[in-house]
Amino acid sequence: MLRPPGSAITGLTCTRCGAEHDHTVLQGLCTSCGGPLYARYDMERAGRTLTPEALAARPRSMWRYAEVLPVEDPAFRLNLGEGDTPLFYSRRIGPDLGLDRLLLKDEGLNPTGSFKARGLCMAVSRAAELGAGAFSIPTAGNAGGALSAYAAAAGLPAYIFMPSDTPSRFVEECRMYGAEVTLVEGFITDAGRRAREELEGSDRFDVSTLKEPYRVEGKKIMGYELFEQLGGELPDVIVYPTGGGTGLVGMWKAFGEMEELGWIGGERPRMVSVQASGCAPVVKAFHAGDEDYEAWPDPRTMAMGLRVPAAVGDVEILKALRGSGGTALSVDEDEILDGVLELGRREGVYASPEDGAVVGALRKLKAEGFLEGDERVVAFLTGHGMKYAELIQEALRERGERM
Numbered sequence: 028m029l030r031p032p033g034s035a036i037t038g039l040t041c042t043r044c045g046a047e048h049d050h051t052v053l054q055g056l057c058t059s060c061g062g063p064l065y066a067r068y069d070m071e072r073a074g075r076t077l078t079p080e081a082l083a084a085r086p087r088s089m090w091r092y093a094e095v096l097p098v099e100d101p102a103f104r105l106n107l108g109e110g111d112t113p114l115f116y117s118r119r120i121g122p123d124l125g126l127d128r129l130l131l132k133d134e135g136l137n138p139t140g141s142f143k144a145r146g147l148c149m150a151v152s153r154a155a156e157l158g159a160g161a162f163s164i165p166t167a168g169n170a171g172g173a174l175s176a177y178a179a180a181a182g183l184p185a186y187i188f189m190p191s192d193t194p195s196r197f198v199e200e201c202r203m204y205g206a207e208v209t210l211v212e213g214f215i216t217d218a219g220r221r222a223r224e225e226l227e228g229s230d231r232f233d234v235s236t237l238k239e240p241y242r243v244e245g246k247k248i249m250g251y252e253l254f255e256q257l258g259g260e261l262p263d264v265i266v267y268p269t270g271g272g273t274g275l276v277g278m279w280k281a282f283g284e285m286e287e288l289g290w291i292g293g294e295r296p297r298m299v300s301v302q303a304s305g306c307a308p309v310v311k312a313f314h315a316g317d318e319d320y321e322a323w324p325d326p327r328t329m330a331m332g333l334r335v336p337a338a339v340g341d342v343e344i345l346k347a348l349r350g351s352g353g354t355a356l357s358v359d360e361d362e363i364l365d366g367v368l369e370l371g372r373r374e375g376v377y378a379s380p381e382d383g384a385v386v387g388a389l390r391k392l393k394a395e396g397f398l399e400g401d402e403r404v405v406a407f408l409t410g411h412g413m414k415y416a417e418l419i420q421e422a423l424r425e426r427g428e429r430m
């Protein structure tokens with residue numbers, strides 16, 4: 028099998044003010060305006076070797092998209108088996124809703140049980156290549172485990188800051204990979220403050236969502252994979268449980284790149300953000316017609332990946348939803364739990380609460396007429412339910428139910 032050629036990266040551009048930044052050194056947010064930075068590639072050069080035919084012959088890994096990924100020296104490409112997750116037709120939930128072509132992309136099968144593995148694989152690989160000595164992240168869930176695993180693979184220390192009420196399974200996971208976990212009283216924002224205080228004068232590199240340019244590069248590969256798995260087409264609709272929105276904006280970026288490569292035209296899937304009604308800043312801003320949003324006060328939901336009150340990429344999320352003719356909607360905790368049970372009992376997928384939210388959203392989207400019966404809809408299942416076993420049990424108990 029052919030080894031993929033190298034990265035065609037040429038620079039970093041600020042998504043807000045357009046300022047250019049050096050891609051050969053570690054970078055955080057834009058130094059002029061504080062906006063997120065995006066990697067830019069020489070797409071003409073990339074396209075000479077990155078073709079659908081060439082891809083089909085390369086080893087199954089995210090790294091087969093090397094031309095449009097930032098890591099330049101193959102020795103730094105960490106690989107724990109991330110990416111290449113299955114895409115399969117829903118056997119019951121879709122057809123029962125009148126959606127005959129509902130596809131489920133099961134991201135829970137990634138290393139560390141969530142699609143956070145994609146982004147952190149890329150961020151850690153690239154930062155290690157550029158000389159990072161250690162990593163730091165505030166997280167209430169899956170990002171901590173993913174960072175810890177990839178830092179261990181890179182042989183570098185990871186410092187994880189978690190709210191003290193984080194379920195023990197998520198804390199233990201980080202420690203299992205040798206990371207140092209600090210539990211902080213309060214919300215994720217408090218954990219973030221503490222992490223930032225300790226960054227000062229340390230060799231730690233902050234890999235918070237969109238505060239460095241490369242997690243989004245790992246997540247964007249989901250967009251490329253959809254095209255490949257659908258035989259060179261994109262779906263009509265993508266339904267995505269949205270927290271920081273990295274995957275949503277990542278896929279949006281990927282579609283732009285694929286257009287530059289000449290693989291697709293100007294058409295785009297309608298992008299749909301799903302949130303929990305206890306933390307729905309994207310939904311609120313989308314329907315209010317706002318271009319960005321303030322922090323959601325008192326965020327509450329058992330879907331920890333969706334408990335993100337404010338996002339660095341808020342502007343980009345809203346642009347992708349509007350630019351695609353998409354929408355945003357929220358579901359409540361009962362709908363989330365029902366969705367989890369349905370995925371388990373009717374599809375054979377041990378689902379996370381984030382996945383449950385997606386199922387609740389599909390039902391509403393069909394009822395509202397946003398989805399047509401013959402459309403090809405891809406629903407993202409983003410986490411493995413086994414990590415949430417206690418949370419799910421607790422939610423059932425509160426309803427007076429049992430497994």
Ligand SMILES: *Cc1c(COP(=O)(O)O)cnc(C)c1O
Nearest residue numbers: 270271272273274332381409410
């Ligand atoms: C982080 C997370 C999300 C949200 O992902 P974003 O790309 O940050 O919006 C959804 N589901 C799970 C399981 C997560 O861990």
Ligand SMILES: [Zn+2]
Nearest residue numbers: 041044057060
């Ligand atoms: Zn800027």
